[in-house]
Amino acid sequence: MVEELVAAGVALVSAGAVYVMAAARVVKQYERGVVFRLGKLRPDVRGPGFTMIVPGVDKLRKVNMQIVTMPVPGQEGITRDNVTVRVDAVVYFKVTSPAEAVVRVEDYRFAVAQMAQTSLRSIIGKSELDDLLSNREKLNQGLELMIDSPAVEWGVTIDRVEIKDVSLPETMKRSMARQAEADRERRARVINADAELQASKKLAEAAKEMSEQPAALQLRLLQTVVAVAAEKNSTLVLPFPVELLRFLERAAPTPQQPVQEQRPPLESLPDPDPEGLNSGQD
Numbered sequence: 001m002v003e004e005l006v007a008a009g010v011a012l013v014s015a016g017a018v019y020v021m022a023a024a025r026v027v028k029q030y031e032r033g034v035v036f037r038l039g040k041l042r043p044d045v046r047g048p049g050f051t052m053i054v055p056g057v058d059k060l061r062k063v064n065m066q067i068v069t070m071p072v073p074g075q076e077g078i079t080r081d082n083v084t085v086r087v088d089a090v091v092y093f094k095v096t097s098p099a100e101a102v103v104r105v106e107d108y109r110f111a112v113a114q115m116a117q118t119s120l121r122s123i124i125g126k127s128e129l130d131d132l133l134s135n136r137e138k139l140n141q142g143l144e145l146m147i148d149s150p151a152v153e154w155g156v157t158i159d160r161v162e163i164k165d166v167s168l169p170e171t172m173k174r175s176m177a178r179q180a181e182a183d184r185e186r187r188a189r190v191i192n193a194d195a196e197l198q199a200s201k202k203l204a205e206a207a208k209e210m211s212e213q214p215a216a217l218q219l220r221l222l223q224t225v226v227a228v229a230a231e232k233n234s235t236l237v238l239p240f241p242v243e244l245l246r247f248l249e250r251a252a253p254t255p256q257q258p259v260q261e262q263r264p265p266l267e268s269l270p271d272p273d274p275e276g277l278n279s280g281q282d
Helices: 002-023 098-103 108-126 129-134 136-154 170-212 214-229 242-251 277-281
Strands: 024-027 031-037 040-046 049-052 058-064 068-078 084-095 156-167
Touching (some): 024 031, 031 098, 058 098, 068 108, 084 129, 084 136, 098 136, 136 156
Antiparallel strands (some): 024 049, 031 058
């Protein structure tokens, strides 16, 4: 009799242990448990820690609540200005309602991935190439709204969307490189012209000051000689001021023109023997 009671007690303990092992579940800190009892969703969501279910009746499904990083494969499309590009992005999302994420959609990860690819192709078709290259923040916000609208019904919230890379054809890259080079050359010419204008104004002011003080030109000449001599050149070119040439030209006497003797014509000469005295002597 005692042996039968001991055997029954051991069997009961074993059955209880088996039941506990079958009913015990552990939900991690970053997970939530959704319980289905006979196929029907239970309203209470199991939090992290140890929990129990009815074996054979309840089914526990764990849902990850962490932020999921999902890369979006590169999508080829034609922009609004007829340029073929290939764009890839990355989506950050998390589950906010575990029950809806399990019930409303079969696989919320796959659904978000497909929605992200479709929205990315749509964004490419609605944007221009300059927007894809320089105005990505606005495109990221638009892409986030397009993905988040249907994802809210699935119990998923889109945290952020980032466009990673924009691949361009080689011909377009060369054209953009030529455009950038031409723009830089234009800016260089404008800067050079502005510098020449400023330098000419300063030189005009300097020339005005030197014209009022002639000694300043001589001092400037001596400074130039010192600067050239500091280079240890074997040949020293000494500029000759033009003002000195003009001074010498004004100071030099002008040569006088030779005076030519004026001779009267023969008809106007006076008669040496008006009374014929010489003829009488003959």
